[in-house]
Amino acid sequence: MTGESSPPSGKEQRLVFRILNAWRELCDEDRFPTVDKVGPAGFGDDWSSCILLGLDSGSEDPVFEYIGENFDIGLQGKPLSDAGEMTLLGHGMAYWKRSVTKQAPITMGDEFVDADGRGVLYRSVILPLSDDGVKITALLGAANFKFKDEPAA
């Protein structure tokens, strides 16, 4: 995406880095923040571009515990697989297992065609959360996008 790779001046321009920085602050001296630390207080306006995926059941399909209003999708309490392959969340959170395996934040960017046939360019980030500092109990995700034929901002 245009401008994604250039270092920022002043306030961080890229959503994924703002989320990563906020996550690092919540970590403090720990390796991961606890789930209860994560909320609008730590992320400000970006909280509406965030989602929370619960892994408590240990299943292969994490559950949406929170979905920011920017996603405009009614999947709260539903499994990630319900997002489908033609949505931003379906694509942007598809690599969640890598974040659990690596026990580290991961960011990826790619493109897909949505249900209306529009090309979508996106970048997402998935960050691990833990209640005991060892086992990953939830994931914080965030994503932003633009349509492929949309001029760069």
Add this chain to the structure above:
Amino acid sequence: MSRSVSYEVQSYRDGKWMIDSVYDEKEMAMYVARDLLDSPRHKMVQVLEEAYDESSGEFISKVIFSRKREIDRTSKKPAVKKQSIERIGKTTRPPVEKGSTSFVKYMILLVVSVGGIALTLIIGMYILLEVLD
């Protein structure tokens, strides 16, 4: 041949390399790696390029960036302060002084011991003279 590449930023902490974060773009990983070096929590960082060759099923990893944090870059004052503390420590507590302290203790002990023995002998002699009288 399909080949997917990712970039792993690692930080050296508690005697081992730990994954800090993972990126699909080299520039992002390099930016974060350099940024981490500004924090005193990260003494050494490296970026690992991990390429997965889907046709062969092999992972190929190589270090593309490795750097130690320069202590003077973050703050010169603490470094200078630390040096002066060390210098003061060397001048006020040299090994010679430690040796002379032991010598003084030894001399005091010797004087007290000899004095004690002499006092005992004097008292003994006094008692003996009293008995003989």
